[in-house]
Amino acid sequence: MVVQPGIPQPDRQHPQTERKDSSLKGTFAAVLLLGAFIVVCWFAVFSLFVSRG
Amino acid sequence: MTTEKTLSLRDRQVDQATSRLSLAYLFVAFSAFGIAALAGMLQAMVRGGLITLPGGINYYQILTAHGVLLGLVFTTFFIIGFLFSGMARTTGGSLPVAARSLGWSGWSLMVAGTLMGTVTILQNDASVLYTFYAPMKASPLFYIGMALVVVGSWVAGWGIFAAYRRWRRDHQGSTSPLFAFMAVATMLLWQIATLGVAIEVLFQLIPWSLGWVPEVNVLLSRTLFWYFGHPLVYFWLMPAYISWYINIPKIIGGRIFSDSLARLSFVLLILFSIPVGFHHQLMEPGISAGWKLVHVILTLTVVIPSLMTAFSLFAVFETTGRAKGGRGLFGWFGKLPWKDVRFFAPMVGMLMFIPAGTGGIINASNQLNAVVHNTIWVTGHFHLTVGTSVALTFFGIAYWLIPALTGRRLTSTVNRLGILQTVFWTVGMLLMSGAMHYLGLQGAPRRTDYTTYFDHSTALGWMPYQQLMGIGGLFLFLASVLLIGILIYLGFFAPKGFTEYPIGENGDTAEVTPRILERWPLWIGLSAFLIAVAYGYPIYELIQHAPPGSPPIRTW
Numbered sequence: 001m002v003v004q005p006g007i008p009q010p011d012r013q014h015p016q017t018e019r020k021d022s023s024l025k026g027t028f029a030a031v032l033l034l035g036a037f038i039v040v041c042w043f044a045v046f047s048l049f050v051s052r053g
Numbered sequence: 054m055t056t057e058k059t060l061s062l063r064d065r066q067v068d069q070a071t072s073r074l075s076l077a078y079l080f081v082a083f084s085a086f087g088i089a090a091l092a093g094m095l096q097a098m099v100r101g102g103l104i105t106l107p108g109g110i111n112y113y114q115i116l117t118a119h120g121v122l123l124g125l126v127f128t129t130f131f132i133i134g135f136l137f138s139g140m141a142r143t144t145g146g147s148l149p150v151a152a153r154s155l156g157w158s159g160w161s162l163m164v165a166g167t168l169m170g171t172v173t174i175l176q177n178d179a180s181v182l183y184t185f186y187a188p189m190k191a192s193p194l195f196y197i198g199m200a201l202v203v204v205g206s207w208v209a210g211w212g213i214f215a216a217y218r219r220w221r222r223d224h225q226g227s228t229s230p231l232f233a234f235m236a237v238a239t240m241l242l243w244q245i246a247t248l249g250v251a252i253e254v255l256f257q258l259i260p261w262s263l264g265w266v267p268e269v270n271v272l273l274s275r276t277l278f279w280y281f282g283h284p285l286v287y288f289w290l291m292p293a294y295i296s297w298y299i300n301i302p303k304i305i306g307g308r309i310f311s312d313s314l315a316r317l318s319f320v321l322l323i324l325f326s327i328p329v330g331f332h333h334q335l336m337e338p339g340i341s342a343g344w345k346l347v348h349v350i351l352t353l354t355v356v357i358p359s360l361m362t363a364f365s366l367f368a369v370f371e372t373t374g375r376a377k378g379g380r381g382l383f384g385w386f387g388k389l390p391w392k393d394v395r396f397f398a399p400m401v402g403m404l405m406f407i408p409a410g411t412g413g414i415i416n417a418s419n420q421l422n423a424v425v426h427n428t429i430w431v432t433g434h435f436h437l438t439v440g441t442s443v444a445l446t447f448f449g450i451a452y453w454l455i456p457a458l459t460g461r462r463l464t465s466t467v468n469r470l471g472i473l474q475t476v477f478w479t480v481g482m483l484l485m486s487g488a489m490h491y492l493g494l495q496g497a498p499r500r501t502d503y504t505t506y507f508d509h510s511t512a513l514g515w516m517p518y519q520q521l522m523g524i525g526g527l528f529l530f531l532a533s534v535l536l537i538g539i540l541i542y543l544g545f546f547a548p549k550g551f552t553e554y555p556i557g558e559n560g561d562t563a564e565v566t567p568r569i570l571e572r573w574p575l576w577i578g579l580s581a582f583l584i585a586v587a588y589g590y591p592i593y594e595l596i597q598h599a600p601p602g603s604p605p606i607r608t609w
């Protein structure tokens with residue numbers, strides 16, 4: 001896909017994504033996982049802080 | 054295709070005059086990068102006890118070179134070069150003459166300053182690290198050089214503003230191109246942020262290092278530095294975000310998720326990334342806990358635009374991956390163009406921003422900061438943020454930007470080598486930065502030459518991980534050599550031809566971008582207000598109840 005000697009070909013590249021069928025379920029799940037990761041790491045270091053207190 | 058035709062195709066993206074300007078910035082950026090990568094590898098090997106530096110070279114000397122040349126020189130030159138090119142690309146293919154001459158004047162000042170700084174470091178007269186921490190004192194030429202770099206970057210920023218002003222004048226009533234808006238926001242943040250370090254250098258460090266005043270207010274100098282130091286990291290990140298918001302959707306064959314959301318996140322970054330510097334001074338005596346709390350709260354506010362960015366990027370990936378046939382909750386992920394280095398390198402950068410940003414939230418939390426402050430955890434943290442997320446994005450940009458500007462082709466061999474380069478860099482950073490995070494939690498300090506603390510058992514226990522850092526450093530150095538080789542090839546030897554300068558289109562064509570987002574005086578005013586609230590009284594106190602001044606000290 002990468003190497004495009006020659007001409008720019010903008011339109012072949014986006015199959016006009018219709019918004020109607022574009023579900024964002026995966027995005028929702030991904031940001032929840034991201035949030036969970038942040039919270040877990042934060043509490044891991046916090047427990048280190050408490051244990052050394 | 055004839056050479057003439059490819060030339061005119063290139064010119065339709067970015068004209069030759071702008072290409073030359075942009076390439077001049079990139080050239081200095083990657084020259085500084087090459088020297089500093091060598092220094093970085095040596096540091097990691099020295100700390101692990103794998104080598105000792107030859108010829109009496111001091112550890113802190115190369116550490117200063119590494120921090121200055123990467124943190125200040127590589128990033129600033131790359132960013133300005135990239136922004137000029139994108140400004141031209143999205144405002145009609147060229148820059149107004151005034152913008153170009155400001156661009157060249159800025160470049161000359163910055164090059165002069167970089168040379169002065171580098172020479173004084175090489176002469177071992179400036180081993181004060183890139184944070185210039187007084188009361189360590191460098192040669193006045195070092196500070197003057199750094200001041201020239203900052204002033205040069207202001208002049209270049211005015212060039213960006215001039216190009217933006219021309220576009221607005223010629224298109225009254227229309228919303229500016231997203232790239233132009235974001236470039237202006239980035240350079241505006243930079244102008245406001247560098248005021249702190251400019252005041253520190255001009256009014257405190259230069260007179261003191263020349264011997265005109267005997268003593269320096271250390272607490273004030275550190276406060277002014279960190280007024281600048283935190284927005285500095287956003288100055289590195291914003292161009293990476295620009296690429297993620299604007300170049301990446303086009304590269305993967307998708308569209309920008311939301312133009313307004315992207316602009317709003319940049320406005321929030323201007324507002325909330327400056328009045329937060331005390332989160333670097335949480336262990337600082339002489340600043341009251343209440344004011345530190347104010348800064349911590351504002352710091353955690355910056356999480357919002359970052360999470361907005363994460364959300365809209367995931368949304369672009371999911372929409373595009375689904376359009377390509379990805380099914381299920383995460384099926385779209387595999388549909389992304391993983392074999393295209395223009396996507397792969399920045400995407401790895403984005404993924405690494407997840408642990409990187411998480412580390413930042415930990416650093417900024419007062420109690421957790423007590424665990425990690427001044428340990429090598431912090432160094433591990435920013436090698437993920439700027440050293441991986443930002444650096445890989447910049448590499449990914451350079452792979453298409455340089456051939457686009459020189460009228461050459463990103464060949465499939467270069468694409469494969471670029472992917473290999475990204476893998477080496479990532480493996481190196483995971484080893485080095487992973488070991489740094491672990492060591493930091495055990496208490497190993499940053500900014501420290503090889504030592505076993507008289508064979509203390511705790512310090513001896515760190516040694517295997519320090520060696521792992523050294524091995525990571527070797528991978529990183531290999532990746533750096535590969536990168537420089539590829540970029541020289543792309544700049545001078547790759548076959549002539551056309552390389553696309555990818556600019557995404559807004560996916561939501563019905564969306565109307567609120568005009569208020571482009572009312573700069575409003576955002577500058579609000580920013581000044583927040584800065585006055587967060588810094589006004591504390592700085593007044595630092596001056597009224599100044600700690601005893603310190604004479605200069607040479608620690609090396």
Ligand code: HEM
Pocket residue numbers: 089090091093094096097100116117119120123124127128182183184429432436439440441444498499500501502525526527529530533
């Ligand atoms: C070849 C790749 C790299 C290697 C092997 C490397 C290695 C290191 C090591 C070992 C240290 C710290 C040592 C200490 O605290 O004693 C360090 C510090 C630092 N690095 Fe890197 N690094 C690399 C790339 C980068 C990049 C790409 C950036 C930023 C764009 C960067 C910015 C910095 C900064 C700002 C410091 C702090 C200096 C100080 O504490 O004064 N490094 N690096």
Ligand SMILES: [Cu+2]
Pocket residue numbers: 282283286332333
């Ligand atoms: Cu910060």
